[in-house]
Amino acid sequence: MNLKQLSQHLNLSQTTVSRALNGFPEVSEKTRERVLQAAKKLNYSPNARAKGLATGRAQAIGHVLPISDQHEMVNPIFGDFIAGAGQTYAKEGYEVVISLVRDTEQEQAYRSIRSRGSVDGIIVHGPRMADSRIPLLSELGMPFVVHGRASDVTLPYSWLDTNNSRAFRRATEFLLDLGHRRIALINGLEFMDFAFRRREAYVSALTDRGIAADPALMRSDEMTEVFGYRCARDMLRDPAPPTAFLVSSMITAIGVRRAIHEAGLQMGRDVSVITHDDDLGYLKNGHDVPIFTATRSSVRSAGARAAEMLLHLIRTPGAPPQTQLMEAELIIGSSTGPAIQR
Amino acid sequence: MNLKQLSQHLNLSQTTVSRALNGFPEVSEKTRERVLQAAKKLNYSPNARAKGLATGRAQAIGHVLPISDQHEMVNPIFGDFIAGAGQTYAKEGYEVVISLVRDTEQEQAYRSIRSRGSVDGIIVHGPRMADSRIPLLSELGMPFVVHGRASDVTLPYSWLDTNNSRAFRRATEFLLDLGHRRIALINGLEFMDFAFRRREAYVSALTDRGIAADPALMRSDEMTEVFGYRCARDMLRDPAPPTAFLVSSMITAIGVRRAIHEAGLQMGRDVSVITHDDDLGYLKNGHDVPIFTATRSSVRSAGARAAEMLLHLIRTPGAPPQTQLMEAELIIGSSTGPAIQR
DNA sequence: ATGGATATTCAAAGCGCTTTGGGTGTCAGC
DNA sequence: GCTGACACCCAAAGCGCTTTGAATATCCAT
Structure with missing residues (x-):
């Protein structure tokens, strides 16, 4: 089921149906209601690629995971991070696309993500002290938020870090x-x-x-x-x-x-x-x-917060970089006690 | 940089450039070489959405993670699974799209993934005994591989499971x-x-x-x-x-x-x-x-294998369901010993 | 020279959506 | 009765790519 079929079914133009579905004011409440009903009944949802092509927005966020060469593993905190971010994304209708990238291929990977245009923004995981991804993404003009910071990078960028x-x-x-x-x-x-x-x-x-x-x-x-x-x-x-x-x-x-x-x-x-x-x-x-x-x-709330920051950057072009430092609590458990001379 | 600009730059038609890049035979080696050079130099890579729209293929695989309501967590094995699958995907030029879906929204989520068309196939994680996603996906005609099995589902489907x-x-x-x-x-x-x-x-x-x-x-x-x-x-x-x-x-x-x-x-x-x-x-x-x-x-090799199976299903329409049962090794460690009467 | 392969290139249509730039119909105000 | 404002709707262009159907160029055998 696509827009054309739906609009024919309703005896309306594609324009009107599209506008009705996207909440534009210049369509009467009666027809809007009719359109929404039909869309629901016929289980219509717009083709993401076509929509993306037309709007220039992908409605997707990229998460690039540096993959460790030694252990071929993904950092175990990633699952929780994405669980937090996912909440925010889902609420706003964004998808998550992830790429696993080896260190050696980082630069190329980011460039190609950029030009393929399959995401509107990127969360950078696992920043190094002098992380080349940050100047690169700035140069590419792609919105991004770093989970962590890069001490040696001087230019301003958005980050969210634990203190x-x-x-x-x-x-x-x-x-x-x-x-x-x-x-x-x-x-x-x-x-x-x-x-x-x-x-x-x-x-x-x-x-x-x-x-x-x-x-x-x-x-x-x-x-x-x-x-x-x-x-x-x-x-x-x-x-x-x-x-x-x-x-x-x-x-x-x-x-x-x-x-x-x-x-x-x-x-x-x-x-x-x-x-x-x-x-x-x-x-x-x-x-x-x-x-x-x-x-x-x-790390789950870090994910949720980082996602919010990124969506804000995407929606507000030219917005200044956002930063947030989260304090860690010191939890006293039973694994500590006074020093003993042995 | 898009196809149009690239082809103008080369004084060629979009058709020829497109064909040169995609390895069609009816373009001379000389021009192909010229095109590839230019594409590399100008850092051109095709827009994924446009390509997807034109070909009907998304070059992406969906991973739907059921998210636990109680712990709001993602299963910790997921990271390793995706690390394994990611290898295979990357090799074949596929991206990974993940959606976190609550139990209550499963059916709706799959339907909308289907009609949005942002993925070519799906890996189903965490199957239940009578998992409604399996008949649903079959009905929707979307290629999928289940990581695990669903004992109560009788219709044939592709799966990869540990014994x-x-x-x-x-x-x-x-x-x-x-x-x-x-x-x-x-x-x-x-x-x-x-x-x-x-x-x-x-x-x-x-x-x-x-x-x-x-x-x-x-x-x-x-x-x-x-x-x-x-x-x-x-x-x-x-x-x-x-x-x-x-x-x-x-x-x-x-x-x-x-x-x-x-x-x-x-x-x-x-x-x-x-x-x-x-x-x-x-x-x-x-x-x-x-x-x-x-x-x-x-679980990493399970991921790699499942990805291969899925790509096969996608590339061979009408292929019969694939199944694979992986045996687990029994590793003898130091946590077991003869029973002691206490 | 000439017809027919063969090799190489191209213009244009189409994928499914959004958006621009009009239309048409109705109604209040003169 | 006519005009302008307003509400509502539409045809068509365009997003960046692939692919169809033709056109042109080249070459060989006749």
């Missing part, structure tokens, strides 16, 4: 206040902006209390469970083991906990752990009592 | 062979087809050995970490606790492990655990030594 610095500073200070002096940092890949900021905050919180950061206590890699396990296992075997771990994701923290248990220690008593918690739907940090002391920031 | 029955039967028998008699099943939601099959297999494996399944040892819910934790905690407090757990996902199994530790027990010695393992990139089951004894089946 990683403050979160990790507070977490570090919290551990210091508990008497911990040897605090390990199990971080994400440090060319990722969020991980860089977290490390900076951790290091400076230590330095401010007169403690030099010990490179032996700092690790950085993709945030898998196994990575957390290995780091913690190795460090706990050290003659001078850490008394606390600061971890960049729940999944990694679960690996850390596994290593702690395996070493015959008890988390929260013998060794403390603080993790960042993205508040993923399937991986809640306990229920009434949190498992981990954590810096919590919901 | 859940065999996997869970083997796992149950493995535990029985170790002397376990009180085996708990921590399952997914049992209106989901995979969960139903797993339960059937578990029950019949027990029955075959003369053991009646104990309803007190069977739970079913969304497969979160907290769910696993609660089930195990409650069951372990019971006067007649299970000596083994059969769990439907790694994440849930991690919750089970947490409850076991919290009860002061040791997994693999005091209590055994077998879990299904989707082999997610960020949640590998250990490295050299598996953490859990597990039935393993890679």
Whole structure:
């Protein structure tokens, strides 16, 4: 069923039917009603491609996921992010198109997305410190919002980020206040902006209390469970083991906990752990009592908010860049306690 | 840059340029070369909407994710599935369009996807036992592949599934062979087809050995970490606790492990655990030594395979439905051991 | 030279929609 | 009765591509 058929069925012109469906004022209420009825009954909905071609709008948002070469995996927070953004999109009639792009093909991918014109805007995931995608998208004149920030990019752009610095500073200070002096940092890949900021905050919180950061206590890699396990296992075997771990994701923290248990220690008593918690739907940090002391920031609401920002940019051409910094809560769980001399 | 501009630039007709770019034989090698050069230099790529409108093909695949009303979450295996499928799609020049759809809006959503025509085929995720989407899509004449199966649907359709029955039967028998008699099943939601099959297999494996399944040892819910934790905690407090757990996902199994530790027990010695393992990139089951004894089946390769099947269906109209059953490996880890009388 | 393949190119129609730039009919005001 | 304003509706152009049906150029055998 297409517009032509529908309009013939109604004995109206395509113009009138189109206008009736799109809420234009110059069509009488009576005919509009008639058109809407018929459209519903005949299950008509306009062809997205034709509509897009005619209007120049795709009614779709692109999410470009950098795909990790090592693990061929998609960042597990993406599902929740899209669940949040999806709400907003659905409300406004936008679709989501995703492309998985390897690092080596990034630039080409963005250019071709641009010229294919299949999306009206883009959410940039996983920004690096000096992310070339940002100047590129600016140059291409395509609306975009970055989930995160790129510390080394100077030109203005829209972003939505968690206050990683403050979160990790507070977490570090919290551990210091508990008497911990040897605090390990199990971080994400440090060319990722969020991980860089977290490390900076951790290091400076230590330095401010007169403690030099010990490179032996700092690790950085993709945030898998196994990575957390290995780091913690190795460090706990050290003659001078850490008394606390600061971890960049729940999944990694679960690996850390596994290593702690395996070493015959008890988390929260013998060794403390603080993790960042993205508040993923399937991986809640306990229920009434949190498992981990954590810096919590919901990635689902970040998704919803980023989507709103992007839709705003799309609808208001020439709008100035939007930015938003979301604070993380420090949730006190049972994984932290006073430092113990061993 | 569009076709018209490009063809003017080259002093050729749009026809010739279009044909040159799309590899038609009736254009001389010399001009083809010239066209390709220019297209590259001027960074031309055809407008997807216009191309789609003209050809009737969208060059896009729809992934419809049922979104859980309770947790507003996207199934965590989705990321890996799409990572697998994405490889195949990218190779063949297809995009991925995803829609998040609530249960209540399923039918409407599929109809509108159909008539909007923004995708050429659909992957159906999370099939229920009597899934109405399957007859609907058949009726709409839209190519689709189901990730999983729907036991109660009789008409033929294409699917790709893990052999859940065999996997869970083997796992149950493995535990029985170790002397376990009180085996708990921590399952997914049992209106989901995979969960139903797993339960059937578990029950019949027990029955075959003369053991009646104990309803007190069977739970079913969304497969979160907290769910696993609660089930195990409650069951372990019971006067007649299970000596083994059969769990439907790694994440849930991690919750089970947490409850076991919290009860002061040791997994693999005091209590055994077998879990299904989707082999997610960020949640590998250990490295050299598996953490859990597990039935393993890679959801990433399922994605890749399902994508291939779907593309085949799209390209071969009238092709008979394709089906594929993937066997899960039984991986022996350190979470299982002989039953202990307590 | 000439007719017929063969190779190469092109103009124009069409995909399903929106939007421009009129039409027609009705009615109040003079 | 005539004009202008207003409400309502329509034919046709255009979005950027593919594809049909022809036209032109080239070449070989006659």
